[in-house]
Amino acid sequence: xAKINLQDIYKKYDKTMALNGLNLQIEDKEIVVFLGPSGCxxxxxxxxIAGINQPTSGRIYxxxxxxxxQAPHKRNVSMVFQSALLYPHLTGRENIRMSxxxxxxxxxxxxxxxxxxxxxxxxRTLLDKLPYQMSGGERQRVATAKAIVRNPSVFLMDEPFASxxxxxxxxLRVEVVVLQKKLGITMIFVTHDQVEAMTMxxxxxxxxxxxxxxxxxxxxxxxxxxxxxxxxxVGSPSMNFFQVNVKKCDNNYIFEHPKFxxxxxxxxxxxxxxxxxxxxxxxxxxxxQHVTFLEKPEQGVLxxxxxxVERLGKETRVTVDYGGxxxxxxxxxxxxxxxxxxxxxxxxxVEDLYFFDSEKERKLLFKxxxxxxxx
Amino acid sequence: xxxxxxxxxxxIVIIFWTIMPLYWFxxxxxxxxxELSLFPPHFYPHKPTISGFFNVxxxxxxSSSGEIFIPSGQADQIRRGLMNSLVLASIVTCIxxxxxxxxxxxxxxxxxxxxxxxxxxxxxxxxxPPVSLLIPFFILFVKAGLxxxxxxxxxxxxxxTIPFVAWMLMGFFRNLPPVEPLxxxxxxxxxxxxxxxxxxxxxxxxAVAAIISFLFSWNEYDFAMVLVNGTPATTLPASISGFLFxxxxxxxxxxxxxxxxxxxxxxxxxxxxHITEMNITNPIGG
Numbered sequence: 001x002a003k004i005n006l007q008d009i010y011k012k013y014d015k016t017m018a019l020n021g022l023n024l025q026i027e028d029k030e031i032v033v034f035l036g037p038s039g040c041x042x043x044x045x046x047x048x049i050a051g052i053n054q055p056t057s058g059r060i061y062x063x064x065x066x067x068x069x070q071a072p073h074k075r076n077v078s079m080v081f082q083s084a085l086l087y088p089h090l091t092g093r094e095n096i097r098m099s100x101x102x103x104x105x106x107x108x109x110x111x112x113x114x115x116x117x118x119x120x121x122x123x124r125t126l127l128d129k130l131p132y133q134m135s136g137g138e139r140q141r142v143a144t145a146k147a148i149v150r151n152p153s154v155f156l157m158d159e160p161f162a163s164x165x166x167x168x169x170x171x172l173r174v175e176v177v178v179l180q181k182k183l184g185i186t187m188i189f190v191t192h193d194q195v196e197a198m199t200m201x202x203x204x205x206x207x208x209x210x211x212x213x214x215x216x217x218x219x220x221x222x223x224x225x226x227x228x229x230x231x232x233x234v235g236s237p238s239m240n241f242f243q244v245n246v247k248k249c250d251n252n253y254i255f256e257h258p259k260f261x262x263x264x265x266x267x268x269x270x271x272x273x274x275x276x277x278x279x280x281x282x283x284x285x286x287x288x289q290h291v292t293f294l295e296k297p298e299q300g301v302l303x304x305x306x307x308x309v310e311r312l313g314k315e316t317r318v319t320v321d322y323g324g325x326x327x328x329x330x331x332x333x334x335x336x337x338x339x340x341x342x343x344x345x346x347x348x349x350v351e352d353l354y355f356f357d358s359e360k361e362r363k364l365l366f367k368x369x370x371x372x373x374x375x
Numbered sequence: 376x377x378x379x380x381x382x383x384x385x386x387i388v389i390i391f392w393t394i395m396p397l398y399w400f401x402x403x404x405x406x407x408x409x410e411l412s413l414f415p416p417h418f419y420p421h422k423p424t425i426s427g428f429f430n431v432x433x434x435x436x437x438s439s440s441g442e443i444f445i446p447s448g449q450a451d452q453i454r455r456g457l458m459n460s461l462v463l464a465s466i467v468t469c470i471x472x473x474x475x476x477x478x479x480x481x482x483x484x485x486x487x488x489x490x491x492x493x494x495x496x497x498x499x500x501x502x503x504p505p506v507s508l509l510i511p512f513f514i515l516f517v518k519a520g521l522x523x524x525x526x527x528x529x530x531x532x533x534x535x536t537i538p539f540v541a542w543m544l545m546g547f548f549r550n551l552p553p554v555e556p557l558x559x560x561x562x563x564x565x566x567x568x569x570x571x572x573x574x575x576x577x578x579x580x581x582a583v584a585a586i587i588s589f590l591f592s593w594n595e596y597d598f599a600m601v602l603v604n605g606t607p608a609t610t611l612p613a614s615i616s617g618f619l620f621x622x623x624x625x626x627x628x629x630x631x632x633x634x635x636x637x638x639x640x641x642x643x644x645x646x647x648x649h650i651t652e653m654n655i656t657n658p659i660g661g
Contacts, residue, residue, distance in 0.1 A: 071562075079560050081556065085553065088552060102562035
């Protein structure tokens, strides 16, 4: 039950900057997911919020109270660590009890609180087991019980599902979200798994190299990625990018790529000309599901050879080698009938494209359908 | 099929290799001097007697047939040696643990400046063959008045056990799961984390460290021969060697060797139970 405010957090390890001026506001009772590749600073941020780690500079506020210099146990945070870490020499019950020692409760009060979480998470059979006797999912439940038994104001989870199999992950993901809504605890969840981030987060904070890239709802992150990194990191398979030159011809904009070119219609040029003025080149992004293959070759379309076909049942993933730096990734229906080595033709549709600045930290310029809907 | 046979033959050979010398001494300890001098030797004592075990501790023994076995001339030394060895090995074990557990934890899990250089210093002292220091230690200890007493020998043993055990424990601590942040969240201070979490978690590693330092000190022979043999501070291995230079009392020698095996057996047995009762080597599970 706390609002968290991070102000200008810098963290320096020896020579590397782990966090580079992080500003973030986390609302009460919501789940915020820190998403980013490993080593991006998301765990460091979490450790700073927990108080295990001290920021080099910057302040951390819980409900407008400065907690930067407070010891972890005074902040009333609780944390589930990577792979649901527990004390290996203690039973489930003793592990949970460890969380209560700072409360200085009587034994009876402790037992009652343990009883509550045991019922909540149905872990009665695990109380007398040692961590190594539990399965990954069971350990996860005990670690969660250990974290919430203290009735924390902030609940932190650091890649807790990392070592679980896919089915268990899905089950626990739902469980944790339901639990969080039931208890109304502010929760921060760290992961590098975008599916976890999209399904669990009320808001997602995408972090890269210690810099916050974007904060938004899962929809915002997916549909309006702030830059090339976010666009490429969220979504699987990831977005296709092309660097294209911008040409103006008869008042219409043309995007020229060595392999293909796309024309912006007159009407769209009127709308979006302002974004493109004085731009020599832009980066265009295309999600794999928006790729369509043409029946026959036309002037100025992208020609490529199928490099790989992966059939997933509900869809078919196709990788196309068009002679560029990267390969084009496409999602087709399960009926897709071409095979490796076949030649295909495609031309991105303008309304599916994301336009990013090719300099200026590669910020999103606009996306046609979103902007049109907004008007 | 063939593989299985080879495997079993190897197992039998190894068991034989290990057990046979022990058995040879065991059977000698139960024979009387007449039987011992027979050739070819008996594979087992035909008229077993436990006289050696009494004689070697300085008691005479009368067999059921009225035969009297008189105490060994070495009994005094053996008794002293047994006592001294127990005291010495216990003290060495305690000091080694008190020094190495915090030391190994610090090096194994904490980050600080010049760590690698200091680590190298520890490794270097493990790499040095102890025997190469025999003469320097002897000269030094003669001048310092540390020969002929247990203090000197304790010091020497510690110079060997501490770096070795520290090195071993470092690896153990390094492989423990990272519970320190968990303990911090639970409100443990750094010192409390060490005493209340790390040490209970590390029972097994510490037990093994204790066995190693106890057995080392109990078995150590070279330094004991040079520094304390023939004095009231003699240790068991040194005093047993006394039999080699006397009128042969083979059954007494064998009995004292069997005695010298008992404490290590007890120590290993007690601590081994500890090791099996908790599976800490794989705390994350599999």
